[in-house]
Amino acid sequence: MKSFNFKINSRLGLARSGTMQTPHGTIETPAFIPVGTQATLKALTPEQLAQTGAQAVLANAYHLYLRPGPDIIEAAGGLAKFMNWAGPTFTDSGGFQVMSLGTGFKKVIDMSGEVTQPDPKPKDRLASIDNDGVTFKSHLDGSRHRFTPEISMQIQHKIGADITFAFDELTTLHDSRQYQEESLEQRTHPWAEQSLAAHQRLTKENPDKPYQALFGVIQGAQYEDLRRQSARFMADLDFDGFGLGGALTKENLGEIVRWMVEELPEEKPRHMLGISEPEDIFDCIENGADTFDCVSPARIGRNAALYLPTGRVNITNAKYKADFAPLDETCDCYTCTHYSRAYLHHLFKAGELLSNTLATIHNEHFIVHLVDQIRHHIDAGSLAEFKKDWLTTYRQL
RNA sequence: GCGGAUGUAGCUCAGUUGGUUAGAGCGUCGGGUUGUGGUUCCGAAGGCCGUGGGUUCAAUUCCCAUCAUUCGCC
Numbered sequence: 001m002k003s004f005n006f007k008i009n010s011r012l013g014l015a016r017s018g019t020m021q022t023p024h025g026t027i028e029t030p031a032f033i034p035v036g037t038q039a040t041l042k043a044l045t046p047e048q049l050a051q052t053g054a055q056a057v058l059a060n061a062y063h064l065y066l067r068p069g070p071d072i073i074e075a076a077g078g079l080a081k082f083m084n085w086a087g088p089t090f091t092d093s094g095g096f097q098v099m100s101l102g103t104g105f106k107k108v109i110d111m112s113g114e115v116t117q118p119d120p121k122p123k124d125r126l127a128s129i130d131n132d133g134v135t136f137k138s139h140l141d142g143s144r145h146r147f148t149p150e151i152s153m154q155i156q157h158k159i160g161a162d163i164t165f166a167f168d169e170l171t172t173l174h175d176s177r178q179y180q181e182e183s184l185e186q187r188t189h190p191w192a193e194q195s196l197a198a199h200q201r202l203t204k205e206n207p208d209k210p211y212q213a214l215f216g217v218i219q220g221a222q223y224e225d226l227r228r229q230s231a232r233f234m235a236d237l238d239f240d241g242f243g244l245g246g247a248l249t250k251e252n253l254g255e256i257v258r259w260m261v262e263e264l265p266e267e268k269p270r271h272m273l274g275i276s277e278p279e280d281i282f283d284c285i286e287n288g289a290d291t292f293d294c295v296s297p298a299r300i301g302r303n304a305a306l307y308l309p310t311g312r313v314n315i316t317n318a319k320y321k322a323d324f325a326p327l328d329e330t331c332d333c334y335t336c337t338h339y340s341r342a343y344l345h346h347l348f349k350a351g352e353l354l355s356n357t358l359a360t361i362h363n364e365h366f367i368v369h370l371v372d373q374i375r376h377h378i379d380a381g382s383l384a385e386f387k388k389d390w391l392t393t394y395r396q397l
Numbered sequence: 398g399c400g401g402a403u404g405u406a407g408c409u410c411a412g413u414u415g416g417u418u419a420g421a422g423c424g425u426c427g428g429g430u431u432g433u434g435g436u437u438c439c440g441a442a443g444g445c446c447g448u449g450g451g452u453u454c455a456a457u458u459c460c461c462a463u464c465a466u467u468c469g470c471c
Contacts, residue, residue: 035432042435060433096432139433170432217432245432274432296431303430303437318426351436 004162004213004240006269006290010379014261014288017378020269022088022162023210024080027055029269029290030378032276032371033090034298034364038063039073039083041364042298043356046085051334052365053372056087056162058293061155062094066138066145070158078160078210090293091161092273093152093195095217095245098134099170101127129169131186149194157202157212165243165273166195168217173247180221188219189233196237213240215271221247224259231263241269244289248275254283261288276367278307278394282387285374297367301359304348307366309393315359320345333365334358 005021006029020027027033034041034049037060041049049057059079064070076082079089127136133148152167169187171180199214216234220226234242242264248256257272264270269290275281276294284292297307304316308328313320315327323341331337335344335358347355370390377386 037433058432063433092432100433165432168432243432248431250431272432276431280431292431294431295433299434299437300430302435305430314428316427353436356435 003211006241006267008267012378012381012383013286014258015285015378015383016266016288016290017375018269018290020088020291022056022213024086024088024162025055027088027291028372028375030285030371030375031055031291032281032368033058033271033291033293034368035059035293035295036083036085037295038067039079041360042302043353043360044364046083048334048357048361049364050086052361053368054087054364055368056089057083057085058090058092059083059159059161060094060096061091061152061159061164062097062147064091064159065094065155066140070155074158074160080160080162088163089161090163090271091156091159091165092293093156093165093167093217094147095152095165095168096170096274097136098127098129098147099172101125101136101139129187131190133167133191134169149191150198153195153198153202153214157199157206157209160209161212162210163213163215163241163271164199166192166199166214166216166239168192168219168243168245170246171219171221173222173249175221175247177223180219180223180226184219184226184230184233188217188230192216192234192237192239196239200238215239215241215243215269217243217245217273218260219246220260222249222252222256224256227256227259228263231260235264239268241271241290243271243273244284245273250280253280254287257284257287257289264288278367278370279391281367281371282374282391285371285378286383286387292371294367297363298360301363302356304355304359306344306359307363309390310396311394315341315344316348317345327362328366331362331366331369333362333369335362335365 003023006018008016008018010017018029020029033056034054036057039059041057064073073079073082126139127134133146135146137144149167156164168191169183171183196214216237216239218230218234220230244257244260270288271291272284272289274294275284275292276296281292304314305312306315306327309330320341325341326336327341327344328336339358344358377383
């Protein structure tokens with residue numbers, strides 16, 4: 001029996017607030033979901049993560065499959081119990097690694113569309129793709145593995161997150177239009193159907209396990225017709241929600257989201273994969289996105305980049321050496337209520353582990369709290385004014 | 398006092414059989430990170446090669462002196 005439910009509370013244009021029910025609790029949306037790739041949010045205990053206001057956490061099937069292995073997590077009682085996280089959990093399908101180990105190897109997702117690094121030579125790639133799945137070498141030990149939609153769903157069912165994603169191919173902005181079409185028709189779309197079929201079978205075979213929701217992932221890169229076509233394709237399948245994924249041009253991110261949202265049923269949730277910059281979050285929510293996940297707040301935090309209401313700063317800059325003010329005097333997170341900029345500066349300069357913890361707490365809190373505020377302003381009908389004020393302050397640096 | 402060793406970027410050191418803009422690591426300064434990357438990636442600044450002479454077309458490199466540091470001996 002399905003214990004996944006999504007209810008819309010209020011609407012403001014395409015934006016909406018809602019409540020997502022999962023076996024491990026509810027998520028008030030819009031919501032930012034921090035990423036704990038390897039069943040832990042790096043540098044934080046689950047209690048610390050909860051204190052940032054995070055309602056759920058997203059882990060990665062690829063990483064957990066390689067280590068410790070799905071059987072271990074299943075034997076532990078599932079992802080949430082294994083990592084001692086009391087709330088809802090998500091897993092990404094592993095589709096991202098098709099890109100990141102293949103054409104995108106050693107290259108981050110590039111949202112500018114500019115080629116900053118040449119594509120890796122085929123021999124340097126760790127992954128090769130065909131229409132049935134992807135064969136890849138483990139980044140841990142080089143051993144050979146294969147993912148198909150069926151295998152990804154088996155893994156995700158053993159991991160046992162509340163919300164799972166269909167196995168897809170994430171293309172890049174550098175791929176040709178023809179490649180994007182072929183990717184949709186020959187891989188992402190058939191794989192969505194295969195993921196759904198495997199998911200339904202596995203759900204039926206394990207009636208005693210908590211229900212896992214499955215979101216279909218929409219691709220189509222920067223092309224309107226492909227985005228709409230992919231969204232319609234996913235909308236016609238019996239998914240619990242949708243992942244809006246893939247290569248997105250930053251300049252018109254909101255518009256791309258709108259293309260997809262206009263083709264999707266209103267009553268199902270939409271999750272933005274890998275988005276967390278404040279400007280992007282506003283644009284996506286305004287156009288109908290409900291949840292977000294991203295490693296960025298944690299990763300940039302670990303590297304001393306911290307969010308302030310007046311813009312992002314690098315706390316290792318010399319000007320913070322003797323700045324004894326709180327990191328952000330308007331923030332009520334643990335870091336800002338207890339430590340100075342000078343102390344954070346010192347921790348990073350000294351390479352101390354606590355720097356990662358304090359920075360991650362603040363950055364996750366900052367983005368989670370921003371989305372919480374947006375939710376309240378949707379309910380209050382004041383999103384446009386809030387966005388204008390907030391971004392005016394944020395961009396003044 | 399005698400003998401030896403060493404003096405090159407803030408630090409620890411490469412280097413030049415004499416020859417165009419003298420290098421590295423660390424440190425300093427700055428930037429990056431959007432479904433992977435827990436100590437990361439990229440970039441920049443910074444040296445009259447201890448000082449003074451000499452040899453040479455040319456010296457950080459050879460010679461002399463001198464100063465400093467250091468080791469050993471008396």
